[in-house]
Amino acid sequence: MKIEVPKIIKKIRLDEYAPEFGEATLEVWVNAPNALLEEINATSKRMLEIIRRTDLNADEEKAAVSEFTDLVNEQLRLYSVLLSQGSEESRMSQEELKVMVEQVRETDPNFWPWLKEAIAAQINLHRYGRKKV
Numbered sequence: 001m002k003i004e005v006p007k008i009i010k011k012i013r014l015d016e017y018a019p020e021f022g023e024a025t026l027e028v029w030v031n032a033p034n035a036l037l038e039e040i041n042a043t044s045k046r047m048l049e050i051i052r053r054t055d056l057n058a059d060e061e062k063a064a065v066s067e068f069t070d071l072v073n074e075q076l077r078l079y080s081v082l083l084s085q086g087s088e089e090s091r092m093s094q095e096e097l098k099v100m101v102e103q104v105r106e107t108d109p110n111f112w113p114w115l116k117e118a119i120a121a122q123i124n125l126h127r128y129g130r131k132k133v
Contacts, residue, residue, distance in 0.1 A: 005031065009086040010122045017114050027086025028119050030126035036078060037123065043075045076101065082119060 008031040014021035050068050053060075073094075080094040092100070104111040 007031065007085050008126060010126065012115070012118045012122060016118070017111060025090065026083060026092070026115070027090040028122050029082050029085035030123045032082055032123070036081060040075065040078045043071045043078070047071050047075075073098075079116070079119065082123075 007029055009027045010030045011025040011027055014024040014026065047068060050064050050071075053064060056064055076097050077094045080092055080097045083090075083092040083097065085091075101112050
């Protein structure tokens with residue numbers, strides 16, 4: 001017998017961040033391939049390495065800013081894959097995600113980090129949480 005595992009999608013309730021979001025939710029693909037999740041981790045790690053560098057000359061700093069920008073765009077692409085597998089109305093393209101991140105950076109800078117943590121929490125809960133038997 002061949003078992004095909006479907007994409008498993010879980011909801012993130014945005015009112016857990018702020019009650020003003022009301023009933024709004026985003027849907028995240030929680031059984032994404034390890035390779036995709038490893039790419040997200042690798043981009044995050046490399047971004048932190050760049051941020052922590054303090055010994056850069058002007059040319060190195062310019063190159064680091066360019067690499068950081070590329071990494072941000074790659075990370076948005078990867079997160080958009082996770083956020084574009086659910087119902088049609090909840091899907092977020094890379095461009096939509098980029099616009100949202102830019103908007104909240106000005107108005108509510110804690111939202112995007114919170115959302116990334118909420119995505120990771122849903123994935124971890126699915127992967128490592130207690131399963132019904």
